[in-house]
Amino acid sequence: MPTRLLLATRNSKKLVELQRILDAALGGHRIELVGLNDVPEYQEVPETGLTFGENALLKAREGVAYTGLPTVADDSGIAVDALNGMPGVFSARWAGRHGDDRANLELVLAQTADVPDEHRGASFVCAAALVLPGGKEHLVDGRQSGRLLRAPRGTGGFGYDPVFLADGQTRTNAELSPEEKDAISHRGKAFRALAPVIAKVLPAGATG
Template sequence: MKLEKIIIASNNKHKVDEIKDILKGFCNEILSLKEAGINCEVEENGTTFEENAYIKAKAIVDLTGLPCIADDSGLEVDALNGAPGVYSARFSGEHGNYKKNNEKLLSLLKGVPREKRGARFVTAIALVTPDGDKIFARGEIRGIITEEEVGSNGFGYDPLFLVLGLNKTFAQLSSQEKNSISHRGRALNDLKEKLVSIG
C-alpha cells in the first residue's frame, strides 16, 4: 500500500519527528495535526493501546478524508500489575506532565529491588484509510526501571527506562539509537512490513 499523503494524529513534536524519521521515503507527505491545520482533541477512552490508537485515527479520517496514523504508547511495570499502562501520559493526574509522572512512578517503586523492577514499553499503531481499511501494528521492548532519572534525551519515562543489554536508559541514547530499538520503532517497522505485504 503506497500512501501519497498521511496525517499523524499527534502534535507531540518528539513523537511526530520519530514517526517521520522512520517512515521517511515511504509516504510522499507526512503531516502532523498542526501542519495539516487541525486543532482538535480526541478523547482516548479505550481500555487497550490498540483501541485508543484506532479511536484517534478514525476521528481524524472522519474529519479530513485523508489516511491517518495514530499510536498509543505506554509503560507497563511488572511490580504495579501493568500500570500505568494506557494511563501513562496522565499517571500523576495531569496529562503530559513528565516530571510528575516520573516522580509518582519512583515513589511507588521505592524500596522495590532491581530484580522486581522489570517493565516494558508498548506501542500500538493504527492506520485507518477513508475506504475503511484498518491496519494494526505493535512493538514492545523490555527494560528495568531505575531508581533515579538518568540522561537528558528523549521524553516521558525515558530517563527511568534502562534498556536490557545496553545498560543505558532511553534518555542516554541518541534519537537514531533509540529509533532502531524502541517500541515505537518496532511498531512502525511492523506496520511497514504489513503495508509492503498487501502491496
C-alpha cells in the same frame, strides 16, 4: 509529490521520531507526515479505550473522519511489573495532567521506591494503527522489555525514557542517540511493522 499522511498527535517529538523511522524503513517511497497542528482543528475525543490498540484505532478513525487523510495513530506507555502493569494506557496522565512528563516520571519512581532491584521489571508497549479513508484498518504493536531505574539518566527522548534501561543495554533510552533508540524502541518496532503496509496501500490511492 510525497504522499500525505496524518499522524494524530500534537507531540512534535513523536512526529519527528515517526518521520525518521518511516524515512529509514520506506527507502525511496517518500511520505509527507503532518500532525494535528498542521490540519484544521477538530474536537478530539477522550482516549476511552482499555487497551493501547483500542486507543490507537480510536484516534486514527477520528483523524480520517475529520480530515479525509489516511491517518496513523499510536498509543503507547510503560507497564511496570510492580504496579501490575500500570500506568499502561494512563502513562501520559498518570500524575493527573496529560503530558506532564516530569510529574508522571516522579510519581512512578515514588510508587516503586521500596521495590527491590530484582522486581523492577518494566516494558514499553506501543500499538500503532493505520486507518484509510475507505475504512480499511491495520493494527500492529511493539514491545521493549527492560527495567525501571531509581533516578533519571540522560536528556534525550521523552516520557519515561530517562528511567528505563532496556534489556541488554548499559544506557537508558534517554542516553541513546535517536537512531539507536529507534532500532530497539517499542515505537520503532511498531512503526517498522506498519511501514510495509503504508508503502503498499498509499501509492494505490489510500482509498481503502
